[in-house]
Amino acid sequence: MIGAFLSTDHKVVAIRAGVVAAIFFAGAGVLALLMRAELARPGLQVVSRAGYTQLFTMHGSTMIFLVVIPVALAFCLYLVPLQVGSQQVSGARWAFAGQWLFALGGIVMWTGWLTREGAGRAGWYAYDPLARTPATPGPGMDLWLCGAIMATLGAILVAGAVLTTIVRRRAPGMTMLRLPVFTWTALASCLLVVFAFPSLVVAFGLLLAERHGARILDPIAYQHLFWFYGHPAVYVMFFPFVGMVAETASVLSDRRFFGYRAFVLALLAFTALSMSAWAHHMFTTGAVPSRLFALTSTALILPAGIEYFDTIATLWRGAVRFNTAMLFVFGFLLQFLVGGMSGIFVASPVLDYHAQDSYIVVAHFHYTLFAGSMFGLFAGLYLYWPKLTGRYLSERLGRVHFALLVVGTNLTFLPMFFLGEQGMARRLADYPDRAGWGALNLASSVGAGFIALGTLLFCVSVALSFLRARSAPADAWGTGMSLEWATSSPPPPHNFDALPPVRSYAPLYDLRHPGGAPTAPPAHPAGPRPQGASA
């Protein structure tokens, strides 16, 4: 039992991080439901204005600092050593410390609720000077800043461990261009964490100093520091889920991932661009070179478009199995598209002057983060649950779970585009009773109920899975591509008893297709196959 808390096995650490994140996800979900209850009708019915301020601050910051980033990194921590064929993560104690920093940071952040002035209430980006003491007094805000700093330091430690593993612990034969697709997305995310996240530690550290007497910050300088972290953070909350979707598409259609080299190149371009797009959050300040940041932001069409193309081309001409994991892949591809394209929309300054800080932006980032990343996470969870536990999740409940989430997600977030276009600003405890606003908000609140139901059903499904026998074989779906499917489900503490030869980015596919497997580096056109491949 103590081992579950103190183990440094990367798999146990990752699952622990996942469990802690799930607890905070439940908490953030309750806050979201309270907000939607308040907004269901015009007027103030459920909470006070000060209460509402804490609800949206704690919802957003919990989801970002304590749920999506930790879950993304936990998946990297679990999967990367298995995918590169390593017995353990490099820097296991860094990962251990990072995971507990997530948990402790979260606890510190949430203890703010116990203080008289309440928890953090300056919004998740805590703009200066709003976050200084005169406008936001009380220790709750200090606890919030400390908690966010701790969780962010945790992320840096975990990312460092994952990066080092990729660089130093690859199995014999695994060149960089034979890394599985998910591992590439993990590499990109962890690079962003290591280079961009220190900026948040600095920004929040300066805010803390400012709150206790220092006079050093300038509002625009703070925004640069914050968004230099804040924009790459968006991609840390995206890339690993792209990787999960790519793995799911590949495994469940029995196809090697299509266009591997283009995908890797696109991912690196994505990483570079995402670190040079931060000031598009600041177009309305008038204090940034808008054309430059419109250029870097709009250029994201290229890598994003290539990743879409490669994922769909992997499904194309495959033998696609429509189980729950694949349904979530389809949900991701269609819904994230809405989020991604609305992102290109707000990357144009003239369009952003209207959309910024309106419900258009709220709809946009929930389509990327919830309709996108969360659906990618569920695809990955359904695909890897047998690997994590040796047990399958119920397909019947899974389909209902998917249906509830699709209805709930779109009912919640689609009306927000129209509210924003019509002039509803974000972060309002109350809104005027204009024609249509009540109905659109009510629809959104009903949708949130569907999301809650779907999430409860998933919890039931998880609980039921533990009543089943451990029946999953090493290659749980029979069409695994990379090394994680070459070891038992769940894997032993040392991960592998033996490793198959690694001659491409899909060594298990090569094993299933002896003779046809290319021995040259991947992405060369595959030779003729015994199956009579036609492309």
Added chain:
Amino acid sequence: MTGAADTRGPYQQLASLYLPIAAVVFVLVALALVVVAVRFRARPGRTPSARQSMAPLEIGYAVALAIVAALLLWRSFEAMSDSDPVVARAAPAPGAGPAGLTIGIVASRWNWRLAYPGGVVQTGGAPPRAATLVVPAGEPVRFRLTSRDVVHALWVPELRAKYDAVPGYTNVFDLRFALGADYSTTRCSEFCGDLHDQMLLHVDVRTPGAFATWLRARQGALAQ
């Protein structure tokens, strides 16, 4: 449609370029997924293709993406030079707006202080009793916007325009209001504390003649 201080026109023109492209892309992706679901579903006898790349197609597709991105950027930059609404300087050169009228706005929690030529000042009461911005119709009006405490933003949804009010910085921009348009959603859009939702701004658009009369009367009242 477009001209000096027009913000709504460039927005509408750009949106009518972006939204149809987005709709076409969505339909194409959805169609591709329908084909996958119908034709490439796993069934007995179906052998998946072993092809793993197709360089000419991939390169051609990347070029197409680049062309779309270039088109969007070109039109975006054009729209910016049409109106160029945000021109902020830490200490802007003094000078009148295009039509001579400059209104200074100082935001503070949770109201606006509007300063007209000749010392005329409009303020509001405790929220939600908002200040009233009186402007002439049809003429470009220059604004100089700043804040006294935290970051605020002035959003005029009807004009598709928004400018941040940052303490220590002055945001300079031109807007043109029309008679009969609905400006009732004008408000602060940057979260600024608990009463943020009550930080509204009333807009009262008058004919240039009526505006001049109003301003003279207010200036006269000050002189006495």
